[in-house]
Amino acid sequence: MQQPHPAPRPGPAAGRQPDTAGRILVVDDDPTVAEVVTGYLDRAGYAVDRAADGPAALDRAAAHRPDLVVLDLMLPAMDGLEVCRRLRAHGPVPVIMLTARGDEDDRVLGLEVGADDYVTKPFSPRELVLRVESVLRRVRPAVPSGASGPLGAAGLAVDPAARRATKNGTELALTLREFDLLAFFLRHPGRAFGREELMREVWGWHFGDLSTVTVHVRRLRGKVEDDPARPRLIQTVWGVGYRFDGTGAEAV
Numbered sequence: 001m002q003q004p005h006p007a008p009r010p011g012p013a014a015g016r017q018p019d020t021a022g023r024i025l026v027v028d029d030d031p032t033v034a035e036v037v038t039g040y041l042d043r044a045g046y047a048v049d050r051a052a053d054g055p056a057a058l059d060r061a062a063a064h065r066p067d068l069v070v071l072d073l074m075l076p077a078m079d080g081l082e083v084c085r086r087l088r089a090h091g092p093v094p095v096i097m098l099t100a101r102g103d104e105d106d107r108v109l110g111l112e113v114g115a116d117d118y119v120t121k122p123f124s125p126r127e128l129v130l131r132v133e134s135v136l137r138r139v140r141p142a143v144p145s146g147a148s149g150p151l152g153a154a155g156l157a158v159d160p161a162a163r164r165a166t167k168n169g170t171e172l173a174l175t176l177r178e179f180d181l182l183a184f185f186l187r188h189p190g191r192a193f194g195r196e197e198l199m200r201e202v203w204g205w206h207f208g209d210l211s212t213v214t215v216h217v218r219r220l221r222g223k224v225e226d227d228p229a230r231p232r233l234i235q236t237v238w239g240v241g242y243r244f245d246g247t248g249a250e251a252v
Contacts, residue, residue: 021044021045021046021047021136022046022047022067022068022136023046023047023048023049023064023065023066023067023068024041024046024047024048024049024066024067024068024069024070024132025048025049025050025051025057025060025061025066025068025069025070026038026041026048026049026050026051026069026070027050027051027052027053027054027056027057027069027070027071027072027075027080027083028050028052028070028072028075028098029052029053029072029074029075029076030072031052033072033098033121034050034052036125037070037125037128038050039125040125040126040128040129041070041129041132044129044132044133046132049064049066052076053075053076053077053078054075054076054077054078054079054080054082054083054086055077055078057069057071057083057087058083058086058087061087061090061093062090065091065093066093067093067094067136068093068094068095068096068132068135068136069084069087069093069094069095069096070096070098070128070132071083071084071095071096071097071098071115072097072098072099073097073098073099073100074099074100080097080098080099081109081113084097084113084114084115085113085114088113088114092175092176094116094135094136094138094176095114095115095116096115096116096117096118096119096128096131096132096135097115097117097118097119098118098119098120098121098123099118099119099120099121100120100121111211111212111215111216111219114175116135116138116175116176116177117131117134117135117203117212119131134203134204134205135176137204138176138177138180138204151183151186151187152186153186153189153244153246154233154245154246154247155167155168156182156186156224156233158179158182158183158186160183163179165179165182165183167223167224172223172224173223174220174223175219177202177203177216178216178219178220178223180202181198181202181216181217181220182220182224184198184201184202185234185242185244186244186246188244189244189245189246190243190244190245190246191243191244192237192240192241192242192243193240193241193242193243194240194241195210195213195214195241195242196210197241198213198241198242199212199213217234217242220234221233221234232245233245233246
């Protein structure tokens with residue numbers, strides 16, 4: 001990945017509506033990175049707020065609820081994981097984490113606390129903008145044609161239009177990607193999907209770390225399975241990937 005280069009600061013554009021694409025909160029204590037990211041997002045039509053540490057980020061989010069947060073993992077006073085937890089405690093918000101660490105365990109930790117995506121520094125700012133657009137497309141109210149009808153099996157019920165999921169009548173607290181993953185499985189019961197295919201169909205990515213899929217499947221099992229250690233609904237198909245069994249029968 002390439003090192004970010006400063007983006008030209010855009011002048012005022014006649015008739016431009018900066019809030020139409022969404023409000024993004026950029027949280028990074030490196031002023032150069034924050035300026036570059038802000039510049040590219042601004043050019044893409046987003047309204048951008050900035051914060052240099054965790055407490056400031058929480059204050060900004062409380063004052064103006066963002067549509068998405070670009071959040072550095074390594075922050076002074078309060079790390080990005082804790083910021084993500086506290087943001088999510090006040091309601092769902094998509095999060096893309098930035099990290100300079102190459103250790104997969106750190107990336108998995110971000111996904112475990114509910115980050116929807118992560119980008120490793122140094123990165124291409126254009127790639128980050130594409131990731132932001134991809135995540136926001138998933139959270140918009142619009143639902144793909146033919147996919148808006150209610151879905152259900154084995155006590156699970158999903159309403160894609162309302163983005164609401166329940167198990168035996170009790171609402172499930174799902175992240176953006178967990179919801180999309182469950183809805184996808186319910187649309188395709190009995191079919192096995194590889195992790196690459198799930199990443200393409202659910203995340204909309206044609207590249208990326210496949211541990212993203214593994215972590216989300218594990219988290220989703222923890223919320224929909226009676227015994228996540230012995231999953232009956234989201235089954236592992238060895239050598240292939242995963243299959244949703246709407247009957248809830250135990251794999252043999």
